[in-house]
Amino acid sequence: MIIRFFHQMGSPRYFYGVAGKMIPWFMTSFLITLLVGLYYGLFVAPADYQQGESYRIMYIHVPAAWMSMFIYVVMAVSGLISLVWRIKMTEVVVISSATIGASFTFLALATGSLWGKPMWGAWWVWDARLTAELLLLFLYLGIIALHSAIEDKRVAARAVSILALVGVVNIPIIHYSVEWWNTLHQPASITKFDKPSMDMSMLMPLLIMAISFKLYYGAVVLMRARAEIVERERNTRWVQEMVEQEVK
Amino acid sequence: MSTLSLTSAFSLLLKRDLVLAYRRRAELVNPMLFFVLVTAMFPLGIGNDAKLIEAVGPGVIWVAALLAALLSLDSMFRSDYDDGSLEQFMLSAHPVSILVLAKILAHWLVTGLPLFIVAPLLAVLLNIPASAIPTLMLTLILGTPVLSLIGSVGVALTVGLRRGGVILSILVLPLYVPVLIFATDAVKTAIVGIPTTAQLSILSAMLVGSLVLAPMATAASLRISLS
Numbered sequence: 092m093i094i095r096f097f098h099q100m101g102s103p104r105y106f107y108g109v110a111g112k113m114i115p116w117f118m119t120s121f122l123i124t125l126l127v128g129l130y131y132g133l134f135v136a137p138a139d140y141q142q143g144e145s146y147r148i149m150y151i152h153v154p155a156a157w158m159s160m161f162i163y164v165v166m167a168v169s170g171l172i173s174l175v176w177r178i179k180m181t182e183v184v185v186i187s188s189a190t191i192g193a194s195f196t197f198l199a200l201a202t203g204s205l206w207g208k209p210m211w212g213a214w215w216v217w218d219a220r221l222t223a224e225l226l227l228l229f230l231y232l233g234i235i236a237l238h239s240a241i242e243d244k245r246v247a248a249r250a251v252s253i254l255a256l257v258g259v260v261n262i263p264i265i266h267y268s269v270e271w272w273n274t275l276h277q278p279a280s281i282t283k284f285d286k287p288s289m290d291m292s293m294l295m296p297l298l299i300m301a302i303s304f305k306l307y308y309g310a311v312v313l314m315r316a317r318a319e320i321v322e323r324e325r326n327t328r329w330v331q332e333m334v335e336q337e338v339k
Numbered sequence: 340m341s342t343l344s345l346t347s348a349f350s351l352l353l354k355r356d357l358v359l360a361y362r363r364r365a366e367l368v369n370p371m372l373f374f375v376l377v378t379a380m381f382p383l384g385i386g387n388d389a390k391l392i393e394a395v396g397p398g399v400i401w402v403a404a405l406l407a408a409l410l411s412l413d414s415m416f417r418s419d420y421d422d423g424s425l426e427q428f429m430l431s432a433h434p435v436s437i438l439v440l441a442k443i444l445a446h447w448l449v450t451g452l453p454l455f456i457v458a459p460l461l462a463v464l465l466n467i468p469a470s471a472i473p474t475l476m477l478t479l480i481l482g483t484p485v486l487s488l489i490g491s492v493g494v495a496l497t498v499g500l501r502r503g504g505v506i507l508s509i510l511v512l513p514l515y516v517p518v519l520i521f522a523t524d525a526v527k528t529a530i531v532g533i534p535t536t537a538q539l540s541i542l543s544a545m546l547v548g549s550l551v552l553a554p555m556a557t558a559a560s561l562r563i564s565l566s
Contacts, residue, residue, distance in 0.1 A: 229513040236506050237496060249563045250496050257492055257556055261514050268517035
């Protein structure tokens, strides 16, 4: 049953249909969690005793930074799957994720520097996590550049998959080397699962925002994947029939 | 034809690449010349304050080495791709990753090793104290092979592209960061007179790791680029 499902999802036509049905669900739940998360984050959560109101940018910044890493891992995993099993749909996921991941990375950097100006007194400091995030952005841009440079899109997808895998091996090394190099960023306060150093009233909106961003990614990656499928399969019968239906 | 053993295939390929490089001696000097020139530009840019030059010295030498390695990468598979011999390597009975390793080794001997040889001269130019020069040499001999190995993946991915050069640098430079960080830190630590075993161990670990993993990734990338 499950195997059959995955088998069917490997077919572009079936994937296209299922993705089309899933997008509205992702979109509505994204909007709901976004509104709830923003409301609790911006109005209900108390102001920080040290940073005042400006800490609230964290409700965008932290989920964006999480997404930037999450999407890279998704790309590497689907890249591995497409290299090993040659599944077309995971290739499409790799490509569709790259731009979204780069946008989230950029968002994390931009909000981070907006927060840094009042807190550290500078838009940019060469601190470990900022630098690692900047390098992650470069890795994303490299993937996008390589994909756009190769004409044959199936070859491009496989080349990009290898690059994503090489990158994912390197990310921990880059991360720790940069960490070692220099740090003045405040240590992560969420990763300590047993006892978070953040109050629940501040933590809940953050987690809701994180879920909301994931749902957004789900919706957008499916949209982009659908567009990619139509472009790749433009010479097949079902796409042409579908377009004719649309025209009528 | 497949009576050729793997070791003799490896050494034949290595010898062939070295002979080819030797026939074009003028090109051999270029990466080294570039390395020296870029390093010489920095004092001109930042002024002749001896203290300042000493402070940025290790970083300048390593960034210049990085750029020199990057610039010479493109020639790793270029001529073999153009004349079709790369496809013949793919068809051979031997594992492509080992053959690729021979090509990377030849490339490093031709472009990486010269950097190692001129480095002491540049160290003197940049006021790096003599006590730190052995460490600088050590970081170069451990670090530049890593640059060639990681770079080979990027070259393999872009060898089929008409204008691969710029994309190659976008792909490869972020991956060079750990080498840059640990190598310059080792030299800086050596200047102050503190032992640098930790940094050198990590550089060696990177060398071993990339020696194992990079040829496989390069072989897979070449297969894709030639498909």
